[in-house]
Amino acid sequence: MADDTARYTLETITDWRAWTPKLFSFRTTRPAGFCFKAGQFVRLGVTKADGGEVWRPYSMVSAPQHDYLEFYSIVVPGGEFTTALAQLGVGDAVRVNRLALGFLTLDRFADGRELWLLSTGTGLAPFVSMLYEADTWRRFEKLVVVHCVREAAELAYRDLIPTLAAEAGVPELADRLVYVPVVTREAVPGVLGQRVTALIANGELERRVGFAFDLERSRVMICGNPDMVDDTRAVLGERGFALSRRAVPGQLAVEQYW
Ligand SMILES: Cc1cc2nc3c(=O)[nH]c(=O)nc-3n(C[C@H](O)[C@H](O)[C@H](O)COP(=O)(O)OP(=O)(O)OC[C@H]3O[C@@H](n4cnc5c(N)ncnc54)[C@H](O)[C@@H]3O)c2cc1C
Helix, strand or coil: CCCHHHCEEEEEEEEEEEEECCEEEEEEECCCCCCCCCCCEEEEEEECCCCCEEEEEEECCCCCCCCEEEEEEECCCCCHHHHHHCCCCCCCEEEEECCCECCCCHHHCCCCCEEEEEEEHHHHHHHHHHHCCHHHHHHCCEEEEEEEECCHHHCCCCCCHHHHHHHCCCHHHHHHEEEEEEECCCCCCCCECCCHHHHHHCCHHHHHHCCCCCCCCEEEEEEECHHHHHHHHHHHHCCCCCECCCCCCCCEEEEECC
8 A cells, every 4th residue: 555655744843934914934844855946846735624634836935955944825715725724833744745846947047147036925935945046146147026915014025035145155146136026005105016017018117127128138937826927928928028948948937826
């Protein structure tokens, strides 16, 4: 009979941080031998109130060199997985599948000078992992992190992001970062407030960043809400941007969270 523990390991939650009542991050011990590339995800499993198991994919926020795993989660009202997950805390166990998956990784792009990382909500997670890596900072002349949320309190990791060049061991490259928070349901002075598709279509995002989307120079990753991913792909598609595939290199890589 197949042994379930061959598929996953039980890891202990070592740290828990609530950003808002509906957003939190947590760390777990790292499974022995668990390998991943920055940008990948893993399936997590928890036990529901009725005793059954439920599994969902989660991007790693932490980087391959860390001795812990970190995840950033929403609480979906009535959501099967997140309702059970949100009950847990430090000292509790989470199942972690042994296999990391996913293609939202920098090896999707062979070239490019500027990397645009566009996210909504928890879709920021894989980009934090990438920014922990020195290679990301060395490879691109500019790293644009766009994080779109509804309310300013949801700008998780906003204090960490400007420190990530130093965390990655390349503090001298910190000025390559352009961090652009976008808050759509609350007016915040100096912060962009429209949906990212509108900000691209009307040129405001490029004005804020100081340079334009360019087919030769720009490589763009998009992660999070599927409507945002599709709409942004469409807006950039009108400007000639196409998905990067193994056989046909392009400028875009995307991941939808539902
Ligand atoms: C490759 C991949 C990576 C993912 N990584 C993460 C991650 O790092 N962090 C994370 O919180 N979620 C992530 N998700 C989503 C996650 O797998 C679950 O969908 C989420 O935890 C909700 O589970 P649930 O059972 O509570 O609700 P579900 O039944 O899975 O979802 C119910 C509804 O909640 C909404 N929803 C689901 N996920 C989100 C979300 N993240 N933000 C806003 N609304 C959402 C959607 O409307 C969805 O239809 C990822 C999904 C994929 C496919």
